Amino acid sequence: MSLAVGVIGAGVMGSEHARILRKETIGAHLAAICDADEARARSAGDGQGLVFTDPLALINSDRVEAVVIAAPDSTHKGLALACVEAGKPVLCEKPLAVTAAEALEVVEAEVAKGRPLVQVGYMRRFDPPYIEMKRAREAGEIGVPVILHNIHRNAVVPEWFTGAMSVTNAFVHEIDVSRWLLGSEMVSAQAHCGEGGDPLMITMVTDRGTIVSTEVFMNCRYGYHVHAQLVGRHGTIETAVPVTTLSNASGRHGFSYPDNWVPRFRTAYANQMNAWVAAAAGGQSCGGANAWDGYVTTSIAEQVVAALETRTLTRLSLPPRPSCYG
Numbered sequence: 001m002s003l004a005v006g007v008i009g010a011g012v013m014g015s016e017h018a019r020i021l022r023k024e025t026i027g028a029h030l031a032a033i034c035d036a037d038e039a040r041a042r043s044a045g046d047g048q049g050l051v052f053t054d055p056l057a058l059i060n061s062d063r064v065e066a067v068v069i070a071a072p073d074s075t076h077k078g079l080a081l082a083c084v085e086a087g088k089p090v091l092c093e094k095p096l097a098v099t100a101a102e103a104l105e106v107v108e109a110e111v112a113k114g115r116p117l118v119q120v121g122y123m124r125r126f127d128p129p130y131i132e133m134k135r136a137r138e139a140g141e142i143g144v145p146v147i148l149h150n151i152h153r154n155a156v157v158p159e160w161f162t163g164a165m166s167v168t169n170a171f172v173h174e175i176d177v178s179r180w181l182l183g184s185e186m187v188s189a190q191a192h193c194g195e196g197g198d199p200l201m202i203t204m205v206t207d208r209g210t211i212v213s214t215e216v217f218m219n220c221r222y223g224y225h226v227h228a229q230l231v232g233r234h235g236t237i238e239t240a241v242p243v244t245t246l247s248n249a250s251g252r253h254g255f256s257y258p259d260n261w262v263p264r265f266r267t268a269y270a271n272q273m274n275a276w277v278a279a280a281a282g283g284q285s286c287g288g289a290n291a292w293d294g295y296v297t298t299s300i301a302e303q304v305v306a307a308l309e310t311r312t313l314t315r316l317s318l319p320p321r322p323s324c325y326g
């Protein structure tokens with residue numbers, strides 16, 4: 001049996017998800033693709049799958065069994081709710097919604113449906129370096145974690161992408177991966193902001209006292225650079241710069257950086273898709289971010305945006321976790 005997957009949004013991420021479904025996924029196929037721009041949908045489908053311009057028509061099509069949402073952030077809540085209503089598993093790109101209140105609506109709809117249907121595309125959980133760091137921490141190889149240093153640098157973004165947007169759209173990755181890597185909840189945050197909203201330095205503390213520092217720099221110019229180092233009482237472990245080439249020129253020896261996230265996380269996106277497909281077919285979780293994780297991440301991001309204004313230490317608050325999320 002091959003799971004029939006429909007992809008909504010055929011931009012940078014949607015085309016990559018469609019490519020992975022066409023070429024690198026076991027147990028599923030690209031059954032449909034939708035974009036407001038029909039030509040873009042057709043191009044991303046590359047001759048495979050039905051083409052839609054209406055995302056609700058794709059979700060409700062009897063030719064589609066599961067859905068990937070890769071349209072802009074503002075569409076996520078409404079489309080995820082439509083997937084839950086239709087009883088179809090959905091892999092929704094991050095963030096789950098643009099506000100915590102909207103993300104909570106998705107959680108409540110899933111709880112009312114009584115079945116886990118929503119996974120949020122926090123793909124670093126499927127990235128081999130992060131997986132190895134988590135394994136090493138859980139095995140006690142570096143002792144009790146005391147600090148997690150995160151770096152999230154992007155080459156260049158439009159002006160509107162800095163400040164609050166870099167928290168709600170970029171830093172959300174560090175919120176999710178830090179909670180997952182440390183197996184802890186964040187309890188406080190403090191944020192500092194450079195001129196024009198870029199870069200940001202955000203410090204959070206977990207319920208076990210681990211300090212999580214994150215630099216978010218959206219216009220670092222030199223390339224896309226994501227890095228994490230976990231410091232334990234007995235040692236450290238960090239992601240190694242993933243490179244395909246080392247160069248020697250002009251008296252220097254160097255690594256190359258990718259332009260954006262697609263080459264850096266290509267393996268993670270493919271691993272995520274394969275794990276989600278296997279879980280969707282078997283009706284069980286694959287360790288990806290669930291709807292509750294998606295809500296928590298958006299809620300913390302919202303509270304960090306408020307902390308950016310006050311520049312004071314903010315105690316993070318979350319409602320009790322529904323029992324179905326463990």
Ligand SMILES: NC(=O)c1ccc[n+]([C@@H]2O[C@H](COP(=O)([O-])OP(=O)(O)OC[C@H]3O[C@@H](n4cnc5c(N)ncnc54)[C@H](O)[C@@H]3O)[C@@H](O)[C@H]2O)c1
Pocket residue numbers: 008009010011012013014034035036037040053054055070071072073075093094095121122123169261265
């Ligand atoms: N997980 C990651 O690492 C990662 C990286 C980048 C982006 N994202 C997320 O993926 C999503 C898409 O980002 P992108 O960079 O691919 O954006 P993009 O602008 O390249 O593509 C978005 C596409 O959605 C289409 N679209 C807009 N409204 C639509 C609608 N109502 N129905 C159908 N199609 C519609 C647009 O025409 C466009 O082709 C965003 O939510 C973003 O946050 C995730």
